[in-house]
Amino acid sequence: MTLQPLLPDILQAVMKGQSRAQQDSHYPGWHLAPVTGLLNDPNGFIHFQGRYHLFYQWNPLGCQHANKCWGHWSSPDLLHWQHEPIALMPDSEYDRSGCYSGCAVDNHGMLTLCYTGNVKFDNGERTAWQCLAVQNAHGGFDKLGPVIPLPEGYTGHVRDPKVWHHQQHWYMVLGAQDQQKQGKVLLLRSDDLMQWQPLGEIAGSGIGGLGDAGFMWECPDLFTLDDNDFLIVCPQGVAREETRFLNSYPSAYVSGELDYHRARYRHGPLVEMDAGFEFYAPQTTLSADGRRLLVGWMGVPDGEEMSQPTTAQGWIHQMTCVRELSQHNGKLYQRPIRELQGLREDEQHWQGLADDAPVLEAQSLELELASQGPIMLNFADTLILTWQSDGLRLARLSRITGEWQYRYWPGDVRELHILCDRSSVEIFINGGEGVMSSRYFPVHPATLALSGGTNLRARYWSLRSCMVE
Template structure:
């Protein structure tokens, strides 16, 4: 199908559906969401020429997972954004079933993206090409075609390139599945982004002390942070346990050391990045002042996403807020990007037992809490957070079955920072020691109510709407 035809169909979908989508009271005030259709993974996240660029997996033609396009936003402050020209449409034979996830790099002043061209065959098999495109001064991308074919010894599930430069050479990690259905991360090297040499497997099932650890590893991101190498990755196929790995697929990280001469990544144990109901496929970039920033998809593939009510309004899914990453005692710490404080408006203060606090409007709000003792927070009667001596429990009713479901975090709760945006809640625990991100779908004017005898010190800000041009 020609690119012109696909772009025309995308434009028609946006023009015919954006008014209905914008009228949905679940649509966020300041999180990023697609104008219409289904959005998932963040792609091509980079600070380039004094602006942040954020692309995203997008099916503008339906609220379904189909042949993915790349949409594109940019921002100079991580708060207010503008739509840029459609980045990629799946118009070529090597990407016939979708322009899948990838990354962006600054190649001597030229913004270059590498992404996976997904191809499915009539017999049910598939293959994948790693492809390259460059952006011109008008914000439009020009495709240069595949630069890496499917490596030998792996199924058609090889995707999601993340690329960086070290000592004048380019390196790339890819998520992969070998012929024994084991998840792996592959490492490649290139002098020019076009010719790539395989350097082997650096992480995955039966490597670095791991036993079997999932049948596919998606969306790898390898970067240096505070003197350590961090591999963020999404293993698929981990069996759920009583208090962890409760989502359909997981997103987490390993801390260690990437030894370039030995081509080895020595790492410790796997830690979940987010303990809530919806979080997947995060991607990071460096800010202009050297901070490591992360944005994730507030969704889960193959979960209960198609029971979300926004589908009836012609749009699905949002991004998380941008987060700053640091290391504390060998563990990742995530905190909302400091730029988000620009959204704050009126502030209120309260202190007392939880049950003495007033109900607070949380349509678009930020809360900072110091907590001592047990209490419960109920978000519009739809989502419930229980604080106890052993940790946190987040509860809601499953959209598909109506049955209660829970997510957990274990530890001593001292502080909570909660960001609310119409149909989402992000809970940052103990100055970013852990996070719980979740969608929920309350009434048009949701309130937060407090219960229990625990003592709470509270700051509450209403948040303004961001500008999306």
């Protein structure tokens, strides 16, 4: 079978689509977004030889989930980014239906990508290969081909390798679905990234005290913070609850201890990572100074994504801001990285009744807010946050039904840290104890109006744009 080369079509799509996307009033000023087409999962997030690299799932040919390539950005400081050559395209038999998500590692000075080659057959079945590619002298990547076939006992839904080095071995976690349509996470070990030994299932539905926890666990990421081993996953099919797991597919984590010798992972309950409307497929890495950083896709599969108005301008989706992780008593905290303070312009302060607060320009805004509540934050009559005594309620009109939809963060709210960027809002609660990340599409110039009979203190900045070169 001869595969049609994609590169000529990609070049034409970028030349035609880039200016149209960046002239859209909803195109972000400082978040990472595609120059054209569809962006989804962050991939291969790594600090390597003095630069940060962030790869991403990208369909440059349209706003549909198809033609999945790996785009590539790099940065010296997590603030100023530049485009690098396309890393992967689905141009081989083993990845012809898409170069799906994965990671990057430093293998003895060689930047090496580990990714899933997806193959769909005409009869509706599929298979998956875990593959490698190595950076060449020109900044592109040479494929080494598959190193792990589809394991026995699982459907064709096995994907998203995350690899790390521990003591003398490489380890990998893989998202999987078993033949009973239950989501699992597999653990594997290798000496050389080429030959892999399966060690078994370490988490998923029916494992570690969990009951039915979804039909597929995607995008696993296992890392250590202090003395806790955290496993981030995207468990598809988790039952919706009154105030959590309300998105079509959520992101979650468990905390515990991984026994490398016995390949056993003892962990606690499943905790939702982000209570907003759009957050999925997060991936972490270590910074140059040892911080655990995270970036996520500000989107959700199979939700209302295709109703977003940016599709008319030929692009869809963006990344979250990069975040720093910490842990307190086994609970993950997320905060915006300190590097983002470099985007701040003049600092302003305000204190008084919420009803008397000035209306803020919200196209590109950072706001720190302290209040005893209750107050309301109205983002351009498009997204409304209600700060109540028992937590937060975020409201947004469905672009399909026209009805209000709600997301919740229950708990005692003491302070908020909010980042706005033209068509996105990220709300950090109590120093990172909770987060609510959402897209919204206001008529610009967007404003933020505060209301309520409660005193509040506000500190805020406008944020300058930081475009990708």
